[in-house]
Amino acid sequence: MPSFAPGLWENLSHDIHYIWPHILLMVSGLLMLWPLDTWLLPWTKAEKHKWAIPTMAILVVSLVLSIYTPNGLGFSAMYKVDGLAKGFQVLCILASIFAVMLSQKVLGALVEHTAEYYALILFATSGMLFMCGAVDLVTIYFSIELMALCIYILVAYLRQQERGIEAGMKYFLLGAFSSGIMLFGISLLFAATGGITTNLTELNQKLAVVSQDKSLLVYSGVLMVLVGLCFKVAAVPFHMWSPDVYDGAPTPITAWLATAPKAASLAVFLRVFGTGFHSISYEWEAPLMLICGASMILGNVAAIKQQSLKRLLAYSSIAHVGYMLLGVLSRDAQAGAQAVWLYMLLYLFMNTGAFAVLIYLQGKNEGERIEDFAGMGKRHPVLAFSMLVFLLSLAGIPPFIGFFGKFYIFLLAVEQGFTTLVVIALLTSAVSAFYYLEVVKQMYFKEPAEGEVEPMDSYSKFLISTACALVLVGTAFGPQLLKWTDDIRWFEKEAPAVVMEFSNK
Numbered sequence: 001m002p003s004f005a006p007g008l009w010e011n012l013s014h015d016i017h018y019i020w021p022h023i024l025l026m027v028s029g030l031l032m033l034w035p036l037d038t039w040l041l042p043w044t045k046a047e048k049h050k051w052a053i054p055t056m057a058i059l060v061v062s063l064v065l066s067i068y069t070p071n072g073l074g075f076s077a078m079y080k081v082d083g084l085a086k087g088f089q090v091l092c093i094l095a096s097i098f099a100v101m102l103s104q105k106v107l108g109a110l111v112e113h114t115a116e117y118y119a120l121i122l123f124a125t126s127g128m129l130f131m132c133g134a135v136d137l138v139t140i141y142f143s144i145e146l147m148a149l150c151i152y153i154l155v156a157y158l159r160q161q162e163r164g165i166e167a168g169m170k171y172f173l174l175g176a177f178s179s180g181i182m183l184f185g186i187s188l189l190f191a192a193t194g195g196i197t198t199n200l201t202e203l204n205q206k207l208a209v210v211s212q213d214k215s216l217l218v219y220s221g222v223l224m225v226l227v228g229l230c231f232k233v234a235a236v237p238f239h240m241w242s243p244d245v246y247d248g249a250p251t252p253i254t255a256w257l258a259t260a261p262k263a264a265s266l267a268v269f270l271r272v273f274g275t276g277f278h279s280i281s282y283e284w285e286a287p288l289m290l291i292c293g294a295s296m297i298l299g300n301v302a303a304i305k306q307q308s309l310k311r312l313l314a315y316s317s318i319a320h321v322g323y324m325l326l327g328v329l330s331r332d333a334q335a336g337a338q339a340v341w342l343y344m345l346l347y348l349f350m351n352t353g354a355f356a357v358l359i360y361l362q363g364k365n366e367g368e369r370i371e372d373f374a375g376m377g378k379r380h381p382v383l384a385f386s387m388l389v390f391l392l393s394l395a396g397i398p399p400f401i402g403f404f405g406k407f408y409i410f411l412l413a414v415e416q417g418f419t420t421l422v423v424i425a426l427l428t429s430a431v432s433a434f435y436y437l438e439v440v441k442q443m444y445f446k447e448p449a450e451g452e453v454e455p456m457d458s459y460s461k462f463l464i465s466t467a468c469a470l471v472l473v474g475t476a477f478g479p480q481l482l483k484w485t486d487d488i489r490w491f492e493k494e495a496p497a498v499v500m501e502f503s504n505k
Contacts, residue, residue: 018075052101052103059305069081078135095348188217200272227257237291273328288328309373326339356464360383387453401471
């Protein structure tokens with residue numbers, strides 16, 4: 001055994017407690033794929049839905065472990081457990097739990113439950129957890145690839161549907177291309193530091209004093225990393241994959257794509273630009289402002305003409321990413337992280353609830369088009385009311401809870417001097433109300449089609465009722481929610497490099 005092995009294993013045993021949730025997810029996925037599915041639990045194809053309960057139990061345990069993992073820096077300063085990591089890991093795991101619940105109706109109707117489906121969700125979630133805590137560009141890259149490779153397969157999971165295969169292939173090709181660009185950017189930044197480091201804190205210090213003859217190298221590297229991350233969140237002009245992939249993927253995976261990977265990618269955004277590139281903000285602020293404004297405009301304007309609700313929500317998610325990038329632009333990384341986390345938390349419940357209603361209609365061979373919502377107010381008044389709450393909240397119409405998420409992030413942007421972007425955000429929010437209210441018009445002002453009302457499955461009923469209740473409760477306590485987010489101080493500044501810590505309050 002090499003001489004360095006004892007020290008290596010000593011460091012590993014010291015740091016491994018930081019990633020117990022990740023290990024749980026990966027080991028569970030591996031066991032699910034081979035010994036459990038093949039030998040111990042040889043369920044028939046019709047019984048594969050039983051994997052849902054242990055998958056959700058594993059995710060709940062990983063959620064608890066993530067919350068109670070002690071803060072610290074480990075693995076040669078490549079992984080950090082702090083407020084930024086814990087806050088966004090909670091969002092990723094919650095979104096994965098919701099995705100498993102949403103999958104039951106769709107996969108059950110198609111008899112497409114497999115152990116591989118649930119294992120891939122666990123593997124992808126572990127990649128997201130690594131992304132949230134990664135503080136080194138190399139760690140970030142490998143974490144993104146672990147997540148993305150699993151998602152490529154899940155998008156094309158329904159192999160009998162041609163548009164699903166097309167969506168998976170398109171996502172894979174464009175994702176590989178964007179990953180190559182990002183990797184090349186990392187190599188340029190590594191070269192700009194003299195081949196010394198890819199650690200974000202050290203990179204921030206090195207780039208602040210880089211010589212003038214390397215400025216083009218730094219600028220090119222920063223832009224390439226920005227391009228790679230913008231692809232992961234589907235920001236304009238790197239959004240071209242989003243509508244087709246959202247439309248072609250199984251609807252539960254579409255709902256998951258709109259939340260979990262975005263939450264993890266936004267955590268990386270905050271970490272990279274709030275820590276690694278903080279000292280050279282003049283290099284990336286202008287390009288990110290253009291991307292932010294373009295995402296808000298194109299996402300909302302393109303959604304107006306959509307006849308498919310899945311494509312409408314895809315373009316809507318692009319617009320919401322534009323709003324959240326206002327928090328990334330904030331020169332106060334503490335406040336920016338708070339605003340993005342709060343917005344993503346609210347968006348998680350609103351978006352999941354809307355997709356749960358869509359999946360219910362798809363069970364009746366409806367829901368693909370907005371016209372399929374005609375008369376829902378008469379056919380299923382409770383479901384229509386829930387959808388009304390989700391849509392008005394997504395539009396940011398006061399006093400619904402979505403308004404408070406936008407208010408917090410817009411107020412921060414004004415304080416930071418991004419007034420023009422806030423004006424664009426307000427105008428495009430008004431545009432979003434138009435296409436959201438088009439669905440409301442179909443539900444309450446159009447005659448319903450003939451047919452019996454199909455009963456809801458227990459998972460959909462639980463998700464829709466819980467999400468609607470949380471949105472309504474949050475609406476009633478919106479001002480207190482803003483005060484709680486600001487006062488509890490989830491994120492604390494640790495050093496001039498703007499490293500965020502979890503408060504024990």
